[in-house]
Amino acid sequence: MCTRYISPEDREIEDFWRIDRRKHRPKDWKNLLTVFPLSQATFIRRAREEVDYERELVVGQWGMIPPWSKTHVPTTARGTRLSTVNARTKGMxxxxxxxxxxxRGKRCIIPAASFDEPNWETGKNVWWRFRRADGAPWGLAGLWSTWIDKETGEVWDNYTMLTLNADGHPLMGRMHKLDPKLPPDQQDKRSVIPLEAQGFDRWLTCTVEEAKEMLKVPPIELFAARAVDEDDRPAAAPVTPA
Structure with a gap:
């Protein structure tokens, strides 16, 4: 499961995804670089108000807010905190x-310059950083929703990152801690789902059945991965009030 990533600069997102900054750039917004759970960051969706298809850059919370949640911090109906930054494709x-x-086809693309995953092969957590081998930004598959605070009327766009079973993958299968209760070939190691540039529009506009066909573990050739040096580590995640 991915719990932190680095977002590209605003201008790079707009240029790479061909988004008209004059029309869809959020006002008075400067994108975060390191994104943690419950951070406000940018994602891309199909513009809802357009008759013709157009991409829209949106600011939202990383962590989907269930409709019953009483606060923007995701909780169960009983008020227990939920982790919703990643959504397992199986069972969603x-x-x-x-x-x-x-x-409802509320699919989005999450721009990322890189993302980090924990590796426990040494017996302790060593963070690894994943970039694209071709130098382009990642476009990670996600879902989005809108939640309205019933007390204030404030509208919260929010999103989650989709993950897929990566058992047996030569790279992603090495990430995360082993579950001693499960056999080696049934660990349910997770991978994010990178989309290729030729599939961006299809992901945002296709049917649910067509979207299922796009849920694939990426080939190892797509990655440029390495252990993160001490100097490369981001600051601790900010504390987000309930």
Whole structure:
């Protein structure tokens, strides 16, 4: 599961995804570089108000907010904190948190210059950083929704990053801690789902059945990965009030 990533600069996002900054750039917004759970960051979706297809750059919370949550911090109906920055593709069609966004085609692209994953092969956590081998930014598959605070009327766009089982993958299968309760070939190691440039528009506009075909573990050739040096490590995640 990915719990931190680095976003490209605003101008790079706009240029790479061909987004008209005069029309869709959020006002008075400077994109974060290192993004943690519950951070406000940018994602790309199909512009809802357009008759013809157009991409839209949106600021939202990383961590999907269930419709029953009483605050923007995701919680269960009983008020227990939920982790919703990653959504497992298996079971999301029935998940109370994700099923509506998936069924309604509310898919998004999450721009990332790189993302980090933990590696425990040495017996302790060593963070690895993943960039694209071709130098382009990642376009990671996600879902989005909108939540409205019933007390204030404030509108919160929010999103989650989709993950797929990566058991047996030569690179992504090495990440994360082993579960001693599971056999080696059934660890359910997770991978994000990078989209290729030729598939961006399809992901944002296609049917649910067509979107399922795009949920694939990426080939190892796509990655440029290395252990993160001490100097490269981001600051600790900011504390977000409830």
């Amino acid at each position: 069609e029935k998940s109370p948190t994700y099923k509506d966004a998936w069924a």
